[in-house]
Amino acid sequence: MYDALIVGASFAGLAVANQLRGRRVLLIDSKPPGEDQTSACGTMLATLEYWNLSGAVLQVHDRIVLHTRRGDFSYPSPYPWCTFDYKRLCETLFERSGAEFLQARVLGYENGKVLTTRGELAAKHLVDASGWRAVLASSVQPSFNENRAMNFGIETAVPLTQEAPTEGLHFWYDRRLVGPGVGWVFPRRGEIGVGVASYRGALPLQEPLDRLMEHFRLSPDTIHGTYFPHTLRSPVAGPVFVVGDAAGMCVGLTGEGIRPALFFGEACGQILGKVLHGELSHSEGLERYAAFVESRRRFFDFFSSAQFVLSRLPPVCIDILAAITRREPIRPWIMNRYWSLTNSWNEAPSPLSEEEFATS
Numbered sequence: 001m002y003d004a005l006i007v008g009a010s011f012a013g014l015a016v017a018n019q020l021r022g023r024r025v026l027l028i029d030s031k032p033p034g035e036d037q038t039s040a041c042g043t044m045l046a047t048l049e050y051w052n053l054s055g056a057v058l059q060v061h062d063r064i065v066l067h068t069r070r071g072d073f074s075y076p077s078p079y080p081w082c083t084f085d086y087k088r089l090c091e092t093l094f095e096r097s098g099a100e101f102l103q104a105r106v107l108g109y110e111n112g113k114v115l116t117t118r119g120e121l122a123a124k125h126l127v128d129a130s131g132w133r134a135v136l137a138s139s140v141q142p143s144f145n146e147n148r149a150m151n152f153g154i155e156t157a158v159p160l161t162q163e164a165p166t167e168g169l170h171f172w173y174d175r176r177l178v179g180p181g182v183g184w185v186f187p188r189r190g191e192i193g194v195g196v197a198s199y200r201g202a203l204p205l206q207e208p209l210d211r212l213m214e215h216f217r218l219s220p221d222t223i224h225g226t227y228f229p230h231t232l233r234s235p236v237a238g239p240v241f242v243v244g245d246a247a248g249m250c251v252g253l254t255g256e257g258i259r260p261a262l263f264f265g266e267a268c269g270q271i272l273g274k275v276l277h278g279e280l281s282h283s284e285g286l287e288r289y290a291a292f293v294e295s296r297r298r299f300f301d302f303f304s305s306a307q308f309v310l311s312r313l314p315p316v317c318i319d320i321l322a323a324i325t326r327r328e329p330i331r332p333w334i335m336n337r338y339w340s341l342t343n344s345w346n347e348a349p350s351p352l353s354e355e356e357f358a359t360s
């Protein structure tokens with residue numbers, strides 16, 4: 001029997017698997033690790049450095065630029081950001097994990113077994129890292145996915161041109177151009193990702209994307225996209241550990257889900273390691289993990305509320321806010337608070353006791 005079965009071989013699932021090296025772990029995904037990127041792949045450089053994944057970095061960015069109706073607001077960052085190669089990152093994490101991989105679609109959970117298109121499977125511990133669908137958690141607890149709060153985004157990647165920005169992570173909060181959501185342009189060494197997202201579920205986004213592309217005299221190539229949550233859900237469902245987008249670990253307003261998926265995936269994997277080692281029972285492990293996630297709930301709630309408010313403010317208020325938040329000492333304060341979600345990465349990897357979470 002497997003020590004752990006993880007559904008989803010993307011950021012969250014691979015982060016869990018990397019903490020369980022030496023154990024018998026099965027990763028299941030409907031596609032091979034690194035295939036079918038859904039993300040724009042922008043994150044803080046420190047995230048990839050912490051995970052020793054600098055080889056996947058495509059481009060480093062020293063600023064974020066907000067484009068509103070009335071102007072452009074540059075936010076030099078106290079720490080650098082980066083865009084990275086999804087395939088390379090996932091393949092590297094997968095190789096390091098030493099986990100087994102099964103390409104199959106997970107259909108649900110019944111009588112202690114995980115049902116897949118390749119048969120039934122059992123394991124001592126189950127992790128749902130299947131993204132917004134939360135396929136395992138919602139099978140164990142049919143109410144799990146009810147009232148899910150979702151954003152929806154699409155993106156295309158095209159070769160870099162002179163008209164488009166070549167550095168910095170650029171966001172558009174200009175409703176004339178991108179509608180009631182956000183648009184972005186992320187340079188990725190030789191190409192740019194251009195995308196738009198709606199803060200109100202799956203609104204039609206093709207037109208806003210076309211408008212943003214036309215702004216740079218570009219035309220879209222292949223488009224990818226999906227839902228991404230903006231409200232933290234429960235990190236456990238019955239006996240299942242739930243991580244990443246499956247647990248709503250994507251930050252409201254900014255749509256940043258990669259760093260949280262890696263961060264909570266690491267915590268989940270470390271706790272599961274303790275359970276497998278006999279230091280914690282399974283139910284103590286679930287409790288410990290849930291407490292860890294809860295210790296960060298205020299962070300997620302703040303950004304969920306910020307998204308709700310900002311997406312309803314008149315454009316002039318967005319301009320005023322952008323101008324104010326750009327000033328010292330507000331800008332570095334906000335950016336440092338934003339990093340604080342993962343501030344325990346500044347120290348040695350934590351053994352994840354509740355006291356440490358409370359004080360970190």
Ligand SMILES: Cc1cc2nc3c(=O)[nH]c(=O)nc-3n(C[C@H](O)[C@H](O)[C@H](O)COP(=O)(O)OP(=O)(O)OC[C@H]3O[C@@H](n4cnc5c(N)ncnc54)[C@H](O)[C@@H]3O)c2cc1C
Pocket residue numbers: 007008009010011012013028029030031038039040041042043104105106107129130131132133135152153154155195224225226227228243244245246249250255256257258259261
């Ligand atoms: C257009 C767009 C752009 C984004 N850009 C950024 C960005 O630049 N930076 C950032 O931080 N965040 C970004 N996000 C959010 C980020 O992509 C997600 O938060 C992140 O991917 C969550 O990681 P995850 O591992 O939890 O889930 P996912 O990356 O969604 O992975 C889930 C995995 O589970 C597999 N799976 C799902 N269902 C099943 C099933 N039934 N059986 C088997 N396998 C299954 C999938 O194939 C997938 O591999 C973006 C989101 C979108 C939609």
